[in-house]
Amino acid sequence: MPKNAFYAQSGGVTAVINASACGLIETARKHPDKIANVYAGRNGIIGALTEDLIDTSQESDADIAALRHTPSGGFGSCRFKLKDLETSRAEYERLIEVFKAHDIGYFFYNGGGDSQDTSHKVSQIGEKMGYPITCVGIPKTVDNDLPITDNCPGFGSVAKYVAVSIREASFDVASMAKTSTKIFVMEVMGRHAGWIAAAGGLAAETESDGPHIILFPEITFDEAKFLAKVKDAVERHGYCSIVVSEGVRNAEGQFLAETGLRDAFGHAQLGGVAPVVAQLVKDKLGYKYHWAVADYLQRAARHISSKSDVEQAYAMGKAAVELALEGKNAVMPTVVRVSNNPYKWEIGHANLADVANVEKMMPKEFISDDGFGITPACREYLQPLIEGEDYPPYKNGLPDYVKLKNVAVAKKLSTTFEVK
């Protein structure tokens, strides 16, 4: 008898996490002898804990196919971390209760580092709590910090958005610099690692192109060195275009974002390192500035997703089902880079035990000696990840993104569970 599968989206969503869901559901639908139905967790793992499951069989093939070009988490996501088996025993027992009630034999968890850790722990339930379940993680994170896999689905599209945007804004400020704006600062995500900021560097093909400066979280902010670099760029190119990571810290270890703006009550204001950097340049060098904070726009920008990212996201969802049907447990499909130019990749897989709690930082040799740019090695790694366009269909001038019906599976348990 075929078992049901549980699928959940976890953590911050991306432009392509739904492409993974699409790959997973479409592949599962081809194996009704092995997988009866895919139940999605409404708002991620919380849906499992509260027995709030979505019956994906209620969605048409066309709507599932449309997930491939729809950003965000189609079933809802959540920020909720299961701790170890001992600390969170009640949660794990509840998962088993729900899985048993709904005859779930496969657990697919689509997320970043914390989620892979959870997948790994759920895979241990079989042994430790006597409930057999096949667990496969599906990589997803704009932070690109999962180990083993060449890159993380979601990252390539953010990388493309950031590179395209800073190229466009750099062209703009170059036109205005003679009499007006000379400094443009664009803030991007990446609290721990500079992968996203680094992607901005792809926009510069020659030394005179913007961005002229990238501020990485890996490099301690040195005000004097930074200001000298800004002045130099303005003197040589007429303007200075800057990409700054939200995670940049000063020598005291403080986030730069926390050192500047305050609200009317004097409270430090988070999430705005761009205005801090821009104001510093204005105060010390007197140049007129503009700044932008892309925030969610960067990770939701399905309209400018990279084709390789969409393809890999889909392939990860598909491979997750295939790995499970091969009997692999406690694994995560990965992207394996075969060659750079032309970019070729294939599907591999890693043990969740090797993925959980390992953060892939950006190699030192990817940042230029002066700390303000990317190296040719970095460019060689990043370039293929932004290759190709994969435009969504449009209707009335806007991307035609799908909203699923998300019909609930009838509850079978009389018990409830409060998520804290």
Next chain:
Amino acid sequence: MPKNAFYAQSGGVTAVINASACGLIETARKHPDKIANVYAGRNGIIGALTEDLIDTSQESDADIAALRHTPSGGFGSCRFKLKDLETSRAEYERLIEVFKAHDIGYFFYNGGGDSQDTSHKVSQIGEKMGYPITCVGIPKTVDNDLPITDNCPGFGSVAKYVAVSIREASFDVASMAKTSTKIFVMEVMGRHAGWIAAAGGLAAETESDGPHIILFPEITFDEAKFLAKVKDAVERHGYCSIVVSEGVRNAEGQFLAETGLRDAFGHAQLGGVAPVVAQLVKDKLGYKYHWAVADYLQRAARHISSKSDVEQAYAMGKAAVELALEGKNAVMPTVVRVSNNPYKWEIGHANLADVANVEKMMPKEFISDDGFGITPACREYLQPLIEGEDYPPYKNGLPDYVKLKNVAVAKKLSTTFEVK
């Protein structure tokens, strides 16, 4: 004997001002019997005052064609306003000196309200200073505030960017709202008029779609009413997505942006109304928020330009030359709307005297009764302007925008001129 033409880009650049330049130069090249060469002002009108002219005949047909898909001002722009003939007599005399030296018989000025005013004044030189010159303005402004013309080239593309972006971000926050971010605030341009903010409203096709709230510069900010609306949206839809215009003011007439953030020295910080609004919601309602400030990204986003905007921008450049060759002076080509659905338009023209110093505000009936949304009439006006996609070519995963050679015309004058 054919005369030369002078062309300059003025004020804030857009995603499609170069498409107008493309239309103008390609059309001029078809009439070598009437227009010998197009000289572009390097950095706008400053290039004329300083005799720093760009010889566009040095650019290949392919590079001129590529202007159609390249954002920013290919010849450089400037913020420099010529005052009336009496106050700025020295500037006007200098323009005549340069135009005479380079045998310039046509003056094409591509810009917004101030620029059309300048075009109008230059057209008066013929009478008042004895130098015959045919002056044609070319409309351009993301602010969409020029009168007579159906819309202003540059606006449609910003409108599309804003509508696409807020749709994508709204999908994102909807996925996260259960356990995390419930409020998303996106700040857009438009200091005096809410055209750009209104365009965000196109993203919402049903009442539950984001954006749920638009804050217009036309509507005095009412904190209590706003917070009630936010709370209502969160209670009904799970989240609240907000578009805020940089020009929103409170009952005291202050820009909201100036009431909130201060730098480390306590100075008010401009250009950040989004964080002010987000922080207010957090302080008063306790919801977790994210905010974005699109700034230059919105007006430079050629990658998501609307097709109708690109076509109209090109058509305006082409029509400017045709009007000049028909002997029309002191005019500006306009877009005339023929029908809404399907959207049909044709080229008209207006007298610069009727355009100069008239600002087209958003009609009151375009804003919904509660002041937080757009009406069906507004939607009917805006919808055609974001229709169609006009993707630029890509190379290495990035838009392949052209950088012109911008070779200077040899100076003929021994005099110099200092621009103040």
